[in-house]
Amino acid sequence: MNSALDAPLPPGDDPWAVLRAATRARVALGRTGDALPTARELEFRAAHAAARDAVHQPLDPALVRGRLPGVELLEVHSAAPDRATYLQRPDLGRQLAPGTVLPRAEADLAVVIADGLSPRAVHEHAAELTTALLDRLPGWTVAPFVLAHQARVALGDAVGEALGARAVVVLIGERPGLSSVDSLGVYLTWDPRPGRADSERNCVSNVRPPHGLSYAQAADTVAALLAAARELGASGVVLKDEGPALPAGTG
Amino acid sequence: MSARRGTIGGHTYEFPTLVELMAKATPARSGDVLAGCAAESAEERVAAQTLLADLPLTTFLDEQVVGYDEDDVTRLILDTHDRAAFAPVASLTVGEFRDRLLAWAAAGDEAAISALAPGLTPEMVAATSKLMRNADLVAVGRRTRVVTGLRSTLGLPGRLTSRLQPNHPTDDPLGVTASVVDGLLSGCGDAVIGINPATDSPARTVALLELADEVITRYGIPTQSCVLAHVTTTLRALEAGAPVDLVFQSVAGTQPANRGFGVTLDLLAEARAGALALGRGTVGSNVTYFETGQGSALSADAHRGVGGRPVDQQTLEARAYAVARQFAPLLVNTVVGFIGPEYLYDGKQVLRAGLEDHFCGKLLGLPMGVDVCYTNHAEVDGDDTDSLMLLLGAAGVTFLIAVPGADDVMLHYQSLSFSDVLTTRSVLGLRPAPEFEAWLARMDLLDDDGRVRELTADAPAARALLAAASG
Numbered sequence: 001m002n003s004a005l006d007a008p009l010p011p012g013d014d015p016w017a018v019l020r021a022a023t024r025a026r027v028a029l030g031r032t033g034d035a036l037p038t039a040r041e042l043e044f045r046a047a048h049a050a051a052r053d054a055v056h057q058p059l060d061p062a063l064v065r066g067r068l069p070g071v072e073l074l075e076v077h078s079a080a081p082d083r084a085t086y087l088q089r090p091d092l093g094r095q096l097a098p099g100t101v102l103p104r105a106e107a108d109l110a111v112v113i114a115d116g117l118s119p120r121a122v123h124e125h126a127a128e129l130t131t132a133l134l135d136r137l138p139g140w141t142v143a144p145f146v147l148a149h150q151a152r153v154a155l156g157d158a159v160g161e162a163l164g165a166r167a168v169v170v171l172i173g174e175r176p177g178l179s180s181v182d183s184l185g186v187y188l189t190w191d192p193r194p195g196r197a198d199s200e201r202n203c204v205s206n207v208r209p210p211h212g213l214s215y216a217q218a219a220d221t222v223a224a225l226l227a228a229a230r231e232l233g234a235s236g237v238v239l240k241d242e243g244p245a246l247p248a249g250t251g
Numbered sequence: 252m253s254a255r256r257g258t259i260g261g262h263t264y265e266f267p268t269l270v271e272l273m274a275k276a277t278p279a280r281s282g283d284v285l286a287g288c289a290a291e292s293a294e295e296r297v298a299a300q301t302l303l304a305d306l307p308l309t310t311f312l313d314e315q316v317v318g319y320d321e322d323d324v325t326r327l328i329l330d331t332h333d334r335a336a337f338a339p340v341a342s343l344t345v346g347e348f349r350d351r352l353l354a355w356a357a358a359g360d361e362a363a364i365s366a367l368a369p370g371l372t373p374e375m376v377a378a379t380s381k382l383m384r385n386a387d388l389v390a391v392g393r394r395t396r397v398v399t400g401l402r403s404t405l406g407l408p409g410r411l412t413s414r415l416q417p418n419h420p421t422d423d424p425l426g427v428t429a430s431v432v433d434g435l436l437s438g439c440g441d442a443v444i445g446i447n448p449a450t451d452s453p454a455r456t457v458a459l460l461e462l463a464d465e466v467i468t469r470y471g472i473p474t475q476s477c478v479l480a481h482v483t484t485t486l487r488a489l490e491a492g493a494p495v496d497l498v499f500q501s502v503a504g505t506q507p508a509n510r511g512f513g514v515t516l517d518l519l520a521e522a523r524a525g526a527l528a529l530g531r532g533t534v535g536s537n538v539t540y541f542e543t544g545q546g547s548a549l550s551a552d553a554h555r556g557v558g559g560r561p562v563d564q565q566t567l568e569a570r571a572y573a574v575a576r577q578f579a580p581l582l583v584n585t586v587v588g589f590i591g592p593e594y595l596y597d598g599k600q601v602l603r604a605g606l607e608d609h610f611c612g613k614l615l616g617l618p619m620g621v622d623v624c625y626t627n628h629a630e631v632d633g634d635d636t637d638s639l640m641l642l643l644g645a646a647g648v649t650f651l652i653a654v655p656g657a658d659d660v661m662l663h664y665q666s667l668s669f670s671d672v673l674t675t676r677s678v679l680g681l682r683p684a685p686e687f688e689a690w691l692a693r694m695d696l697l698d699d700d701g702r703v704r705e706l707t708a709d710a711p712a713a714r715a716l717l718a719a720a721s722g
Binding site: 015016018019020022023024025026027028029030031034035036040044045047048051052054055087088089090091117175176177178179180 | 281284285417418419420423425426427428429430432433437592593596626627628629632633654655656657658660663664665668670673674676677702705709713714717720721
């Protein structure tokens with residue numbers, strides 16, 4: 001700690017650069033009176049606008065289908081009829097819309113691609129990550145993919161049960177931050193059925209190349225988790241994560 | 252107890268217990284809808300408020316929202332209730348109490364309002380807030396005096412202090428220091444330099460405590476630091492001899508919710524004793540810091556009261572203040588927009604909740620601050636946080652939380668910026684804590700009018716502080 005305090009000022013024309021170089025936080029923005037200068041204010045607004053748009057942009061099935069040619073993709077809706085309800089009623093986002101029918105597949109694995117809080121993350125990363133994951137699962141039977149609107153993670157439990165799958169993997173848009181609007185999360189649940197606790201899932205977060213986890217890194221981890229879950233017949237805290245959930249330096 | 256009935260607009264509404272009456276009298280918010288306890292119509296809400304207004308305050312001493320036998324927070328509330336302090340308002344109904352508070356506030360009778368605290372229960376205060384408009388909450392909050400201190404004095408009239416929150420995604424010492432320096436140069440940090448650690452590792456907590464202590468000591472800054480680790484981690488830091496100014500903990504309004512946080516009242520008492528024993532104060536001896544927030548009990552599925560009925564989130568929030576006040580805190584703040592739109596959906600709900608929490612906390616005797624904040628999936632933006640911060644400034648809030656550029660890069664939400672604190676101070680004529688203001692002047696960081704300078708980097712103070720951030 002002493003070194004942080006005792007080091008001399010570095011050379012250069014702009015001593016404020018010292019602060020900016022030390023952190024990604026918005027330091028040394030300057031002021032006009034007591035307020036932010038116009039340029040800094042607009043930068044902040046742009047970041048917030050991107051995050052807002054990432055939340056509210058509707059999930060576009062055509063965008064996902066276009067990147068998964070020849071793949072059977074079913075569509076379901078949660079019990080939340082619109083975005084405003086979805087945001088206020090997480091309980092409804094965990095249930096299938098009344099009357100939803102899915103074919104029995106009796107497969108090893110169900111894959112649910114869910115909008116979550118960032119449909120943009122799904123548009124940008126879901127197809128590539130799904131492909132990378134299936135490449136690593138030879139010998140696994142996989143149910144038709146399910147694209148889920150207004151969905152929370154636990155909707156995968158209902159989908160997995162309806163399909164008759166032994167495990168479900170949910171790829172879902174994570175809550176956008178100001179500097180990361182397109183992070184995809186992956187949740188794995190063995191023996192899916194409604195009522196599963198979050199502690200019975202495993203999660204790989206921040207799939208977002210090139211800034212976050214790459215598709216290959218994420219798929220390696222999820223495939224390893226799936227193999228271990230099949231071995232153990234369970235997922236969640238009982239299951240040791242065999243690979244790194246986050247690469248060094250993504251924070 | 253029997254059901255209470257009220258007729259309004261030709262309809263009769265029935266409220267089986269005090270739990271429903273309190274919930275349905277609560278101004279609308281998403282969390283109560285999610286819990287299934289919100290009023291189902293605007294008229295039902297006013298019918299509940301009308302019945303609530305006629306309840307004697309003593310009702311809350313005889314009839315519980317959360318059961319006495321089941322919950323240690325209820326036992327704490329009732330077992331520590333001070334009848335003598337309650338006496339001046341003991342004969343009033345909730346509605347009459349609202350009227351009395353507003354009359355005292357208008358007359359500037361801070362002593363009458365502030366002396367009530369030990370005689371009030373969270374449920375009394377929550378009920379009263381449900382009958383108040385936003386301006387009522389401001390008017391009474393402004394005249395409720397709570398002064399605390401450790402190395403700076405907080406809560407004095409005409410002052411607005413701030414928590415400088417220099418979080419970093421990996422707790423990098425240089426990164427944290429850069430944000431600390433930025434905040435100090437902007438006149439912030441007089442309430443506390445409070446760091447949320449990225450992990451709950453004891454070693455990391457000790458390292459961050461030493462870093463903050465080093466900055467405070469080296470520049471002689473009259474403030475205190477806090478690493479907002481779990482209380483058990485802080486206990487280990489105390490055992491390791493770390494420079495702990497403040498013991499931090501998140502608390503909630505029911506025993507199961509506190510269990511979910513991994514805390515008991517005994518644990519908090521033990522940690523407070525440990526920090527007190529260090530004797531690190533110069534102007535006071537308040538050594539605890541608590542955070543709360545509407546919705547925390549519901550999110551832990553620990554929000555049920557008598558008969559298993561869901562209790563509204565605002566009443567539960569006020570009950571958390573009973574936990575906090577047991578430990579003579581230096582600082583308490585509600586984190587008002589952090590938890591998400593399923594609890595507070597939009598700017599109107601966040602604004603209302605922030606003012607309620609400040610009012611209830613102050614009236615119960617807490618040095619109440621607010622983290623005015625939002626996440627990107629809530630219907631809230633910088634205009635909403637501007638409105639709340641200015642109203643809180645008018646309400647005499649003890650402190651506001653500020654992060655560099657309003658963007659917390661570790662917790663991924665937006666709070667206020669350092670410049671927002673300066674704006675609130677200058678618009679409302681408020682000043683920093685007196686000891687910190689004197690330090691700013693010594694560092695030549697104030698201009699002739701007492702405002703924080705727009706620095707040039709070669710100013711002596713800037714050079715001195717920038718030295719701390721160069722690696």
